[in-house]
Amino acid sequence: MDATLRALAEVRRREILALIRDVExxxxxxxxxxxxxxxxxxxxxxxxxxxGLVVERREGTRRLYRVRPEGLTDLQAYLDSFWDTNLDRxxxxxxxxxxxxxxxxERN
Amino acid sequence: MDATLRALAEVRRREILALIRDVExxxxxxxxxxxxxxxxxxxxxxxxxxxGLVVERREGTRRLYRVRPEGLTDLQAYLDSFWDTNLDRxxxxxxxxxxxxxxxxERN
DNA sequence: TACGAACGTTAGTTCCTGCTAACGTAGCTC
DNA sequence: GAGCTACGTTAGCAGGAACTAACGTTCGTA
Numbered sequence: 001m002d003a004t005l006r007a008l009a010e011v012r013r014r015e016i017l018a019l020i021r022d023v024e025x026x027x028x029x030x031x032x033x034x035x036x037x038x039x040x041x042x043x044x045x046x047x048x049x050x051x052g053l054v055v056e057r058r059e060g061t062r063r064l065y066r067v068r069p070e071g072l073t074d075l076q077a078y079l080d081s082f083w084d085t086n087l088d089r090x091x092x093x094x095x096x097x098x099x100x101x102x103x104x105x106e107r108n
Numbered sequence: 109m110d111a112t113l114r115a116l117a118e119v120r121r122r123e124i125l126a127l128i129r130d131v132e133x134x135x136x137x138x139x140x141x142x143x144x145x146x147x148x149x150x151x152x153x154x155x156x157x158x159x160g161l162v163v164e165r166r167e168g169t170r171r172l173y174r175v176r177p178e179g180l181t182d183l184q185a186y187l188d189s190f191w192d193t194n195l196d197r198x199x200x201x202x203x204x205x206x207x208x209x210x211x212x213x214e215r216n
Numbered sequence: 217t218a219c220g221a222a223c224g225t226t227a228g229t230t231c232c233t234g235c236t237a238a239c240g241t242a243g244c245t246c
Numbered sequence: 247g248a249g250c251t252a253c254g255t256t257a258g259c260a261g262g263a264a265c266t267a268a269c270g271t272t273c274g275t276a
Contacts, residue, residue, distance in 0.1 A: 002119060009117035010264085011110065021190060028222060040265055042224055061222045061273045069190040079184050082129060082177045118234085136252060148235055150254055169243050169252045218276085225270070232263080240255070246248085 001074045007051035008075075012036070013044050017053065017067055024057070024066040109182045115159035116183075120144070121152050125161065125175055132165070132174040 007013055012034065019030055031041040045065060048054040052071035057064045115121055120142065127138055139149040153173060156162040160179035165172045 002117075005113065005117040009110075009113040012264085017190075026222080027224090036264085037266060038222095039224075039226095039267085043264075046224080058273095063223065067190060072187050072190060076184070076187050079180050079187075082125075082175060082180060120234085134252080135254090144234090145236060146252090147237085147254075147256095151234075154254085166242095171253065219274105220276100221272100221274080223270105223272080226268085228266090230263100230265080233261090235260080236258090238256085238258105241253080242251100243253100244249105244251080246250100 001078060003051040004053065004071060004075045007047050007053055010044070012040075013048055016041070016044055016048065020054065020065050021067050024064045026059075026062040026064050028062070030065065109186060111159040112161065112179060112183045115155050115161055118152070120148075121156055124149070124152055124156065128162065128173050129175050132172045134167075134170040134172050136170070138173065 008017075015034070016030060019025060019033060027042060027045060028038070030045070031038040034041060045054065045056075049056060053068060054065050054071075055068045057066070116125075123142070124138060127133060127141060135150060135153060136146065138153070139146040142149060153162065153164075157164060161176060162173050162179075163176045165174070
């Protein structure tokens, strides 16, 4: 999940994901969409592949890439976990407000 | 959403979020849980606050922090969008496989 | 087999970011 | 009001990441 977040926390890589979200594209065509060099995109694709966010399929000399949504499930579960305890959190916040209303009745 | 991902893409900040996911804690108590200096944690809290992932509440000289799950909604919607088009993507993959089966019938 | 096309890889540079040390600030207490 | 507490802020540094240039590799083709 650390690799997933590291991979997503870069604009260029998210742009790459947006490109191959619906269609499968070769590395060269992906690189052509950006103003950086081809090796730079190749490195980004490597990071995305290591994170399990894209899959590579070889077709002759070309390497076709497409998004692998399954690579997001762990992160999605992690984010959902913050909402699981939301009720507990609200309860704690209410208790804290009660306490602050008692001893620290200064400002709002 | 860029700020959200940047904020989450750091182990220390995720550890901080884990600490204040259920309970509200003062900055000093949060810093005490780690082996880095207090200013470092203060900077992390600043990043998390800018990303809207935590909220600050002042109580005397103390500043209490707690997680703000609403700050995750944009990211969650973004991640969900990858699954929305999953059926379309499968269709495209099937078509691509068809094409590769016709002209490039080399390996699997 | 030789050549070209479509890639990935490596070395090196620049820029960003997380950290520490030193300093500044708001609020409570005597 | 002086002093203490609990913080945040700033300057400076070190490690890491994104980029380019040069090179290596695999696959198809003449």
